[in-house]
Amino acid sequence: MNIVVLLKQTFDTEAKIALDAGGQINRQGVSLIINPYDEFAVEEALRLKEKNGGEVTVVSAGPPEAQDALRQALAMGADKAVHITDPALDGADEYTAAAVLAKALEGLQCDLVLAGWRAVDDGSAQVAVRVAEILGLPQVNVVTRLEVADGKAVATRDIEGGSEVVEVPLPAVITAQKGLNEPRYPSMKGIMQAKKKPMQKLSLGDLGLDAGQAAPKVKALSYSLPSARSAGKIVPGEVAEAACELARLLREEAKII
Amino acid sequence: MAKGIWVFAEQREGKVKKVTYELLSSGRKIADQTGEELCAVLLGKGVAGLAEGLGEYGADKVYVAESDQLADYTTDGYTKVLADLIKDHQPSAVLLGCTITGRDLAARVAQRVGAGLMTDCTALELADGQLNFTRPIYAGKAFVKAASPEARPVMATVRPNVLSVDAPQAGRKAEVVNVPVNLAAGDIRQIIKDVVRQISTRPELTEADVIVSGGRGMKGPENFKVLEELADVLGAAVGASRAAVDAGWIAQSFQVGQTGKTVSPVLYIACGISGAIQHLAGMGSSKCIVAINKDPEANIFKVADYGIVGDLFEVVPIFAEECKKLQA
Ligand SMILES: Cc1cc2nc3c(=O)[nH]c(=O)nc-3n(C[C@H](O)[C@H](O)[C@H](O)COP(=O)(O)OP(=O)(O)OC[C@H]3O[C@@H](n4cnc5c(N)ncnc54)[C@H](O)[C@@H]3O)c2cc1C
Ligand SMILES: Nc1ncnc2c1ncn2[C@@H]1O[C@H](COP(=O)(O)O)[C@@H](O)[C@H]1O
Numbered sequence: 001m002n003i004v005v006l007l008k009q010t011f012d013t014e015a016k017i018a019l020d021a022g023g024q025i026n027r028q029g030v031s032l033i034i035n036p037y038d039e040f041a042v043e044e045a046l047r048l049k050e051k052n053g054g055e056v057t058v059v060s061a062g063p064p065e066a067q068d069a070l071r072q073a074l075a076m077g078a079d080k081a082v083h084i085t086d087p088a089l090d091g092a093d094e095y096t097a098a099a100v101l102a103k104a105l106e107g108l109q110c111d112l113v114l115a116g117w118r119a120v121d122d123g124s125a126q127v128a129v130r131v132a133e134i135l136g137l138p139q140v141n142v143v144t145r146l147e148v149a150d151g152k153a154v155a156t157r158d159i160e161g162g163s164e165v166v167e168v169p170l171p172a173v174i175t176a177q178k179g180l181n182e183p184r185y186p187s188m189k190g191i192m193q194a195k196k197k198p199m200q201k202l203s204l205g206d207l208g209l210d211a212g213q214a215a216p217k218v219k220a221l222s223y224s225l226p227s228a229r230s231a232g233k234i235v236p237g238e239v240a241e242a243a244c245e246l247a248r249l250l251r252e253e254a255k256i257i
Numbered sequence: 258m259a260k261g262i263w264v265f266a267e268q269r270e271g272k273v274k275k276v277t278y279e280l281l282s283s284g285r286k287i288a289d290q291t292g293e294e295l296c297a298v299l300l301g302k303g304v305a306g307l308a309e310g311l312g313e314y315g316a317d318k319v320y321v322a323e324s325d326q327l328a329d330y331t332t333d334g335y336t337k338v339l340a341d342l343i344k345d346h347q348p349s350a351v352l353l354g355c356t357i358t359g360r361d362l363a364a365r366v367a368q369r370v371g372a373g374l375m376t377d378c379t380a381l382e383l384a385d386g387q388l389n390f391t392r393p394i395y396a397g398k399a400f401v402k403a404a405s406p407e408a409r410p411v412m413a414t415v416r417p418n419v420l421s422v423d424a425p426q427a428g429r430k431a432e433v434v435n436v437p438v439n440l441a442a443g444d445i446r447q448i449i450k451d452v453v454r455q456i457s458t459r460p461e462l463t464e465a466d467v468i469v470s471g472g473r474g475m476k477g478p479e480n481f482k483v484l485e486e487l488a489d490v491l492g493a494a495v496g497a498s499r500a501a502v503d504a505g506w507i508a509q510s511f512q513v514g515q516t517g518k519t520v521s522p523v524l525y526i527a528c529g530i531s532g533a534i535q536h537l538a539g540m541g542s543s544k545c546i547v548a549i550n551k552d553p554e555a556n557i558f559k560v561a562d563y564g565i566v567g568d569l570f571e572v573v574p575i576f577a578e579e580c581k582k583l584q585a
Contacts (some may be wrong), residue, residue: 013534015395015398016398016534017399025399093373094364094374095368120516122394123393123394123395123396124364125360125364126363126374126376129361129365130365133364133369138332138333138447139365140332141361144509154450160461162453162454162455163453164449164451164453165449165452166449166450167450168446168447169446178516217373217408218405219403219404219405220401220402220403221401221402221403222402223400223402224399224401224402225399226398229541229560231560231561231564232561232563233562233564234553234558234566235564239565239568239571239575242565242572243565243572243575244575244576246576248579248583249563250524250545250563251583254524254545254563257491257524257584
């Protein structure tokens, strides 16, 4: 069974966000990680491979540093990596990302595409779905449990106020939600082996695309930071007194209860 | 030329989601300024009766697509019907609620009709004839204002609970257009095998006006009862930090934060939560934050409007009792 995992490199969730002099998101000095949801996708792919055999390919579109995220997935146990990198991808939106990823996937024989349900940077939850649409594959999003057998995937997904179990024929695109599994850490041996595993580097031209074909639909106009919240008041007094005073403040001052 | 502001009227089990009315209220204002029609699109089975309410909340027209095959939401079924309608009528904008269904549907439809999509938006404005959307990125640590300058329709999903709802106008009528549903046997590849709903009388976390959240300070699953009692007094939803979820005290679906739900209630009460950056990312846009924590140095106090330094097991029951009294 051959599995492709779509993997995005994102800022560490610990990162504080600042704007640079040009009003853009400052990337300087920010540590980078595999998007946490994509880690669940990698782990699930590895478990399916361990059970059913086959190959796991991790694919990422992103700047040169994104190679590190791919290398880490190789160290976890993925077999090969495809890194799409091109200066023309600056300013890419989800439409662009999906166009290049889908193009790269066309060349790979795969039974299942796994991705994260959203990236913690743009929070869009679109790219994997768009890839599914381009490739004409069914999708199941926000999956917390996955079983694959007999050419079918049976996935439990979050819905509001509960969950549902959905069956789709393979190949399909499945996006991972927290709870799907507990990702492994790369072993020392894994890290050593990863250095020798194939990492294919592709430009837009290599994919047979020009920048026009993948031109973004959405343009960012400006960035801003939330107005800093300032510390309010500590309600004084003994616990019982403070608890009563808090109720009064919320009713009379804040007028919200 | 593309014309019409469309709102996807999300319903579940015959009840229209509140976010639909939020979108209609904002959509109404935009449509009035641009001189376009405001249309709602209603999909399901046995839902035609809901069209009336959509008119009262501002829709000029309601496209109703009813079929057995649309009784349950499936990506394939709903995408085909909505995308075909968009191709036939060429609206200039399509708005959906940023719910689990709205997200799933919007991205697939956007790709099918060649549209750009801005998700989880918290504000929209019409400036020089262009719709601009503001959306949080980095889980709320920053915002981007964006637009889809050329591709039509412009598509966006808007976060529930951020746009205000205008009072419905009793008797205001929308034109109802019944849409034939042509779904062939193979069109829907998703088979819904089972649906499990947690039976709860409490509001949905992302739609709640008040949220009472517990963290590692709860010390165990049984103690969430303390928060539930307060939640019942306030008509609140219960939430949790990742530490409480990872400890197995409460289900993942209650997690608030960067890898959980993003919420913006009127009142967020954090009990035994330290205020890690990933937690703040998910609730930092709450209108009023209350922190109850026994550590006066806890980070949560830096963002809280009101704080009590103390043991939550002492504070919360007294606070709940007092709220009950005040509300009586
Ligand atoms: C990739 C990644 C994603 C993450 N995503 C999320 C996320 O989505 N949401 C999230 O919440 N976290 C997330 N985290 C985890 C986050 O970093 C923190 O570890 C977590 O939020 C801590 O939860 P907590 O505040 O409940 O626990 P702690 O930090 O341990 O704080 C417990 C607090 O309870 C107080 N306390 C203890 N007993 C009492 C008592 N009796 N009365 C009053 N106060 C008491 C203590 O003083 C302390 O401040 C993420 C981390 C990573 C690495
Ligand atoms: N540039 C990218 N390269 C590879 N995968 C991506 C990329 N962008 C998004 N994805 C995948 O799509 C998922 C959803 O991303 P997003 O739509 O950006 O929230 C991510 O969790 C990844 O699995």
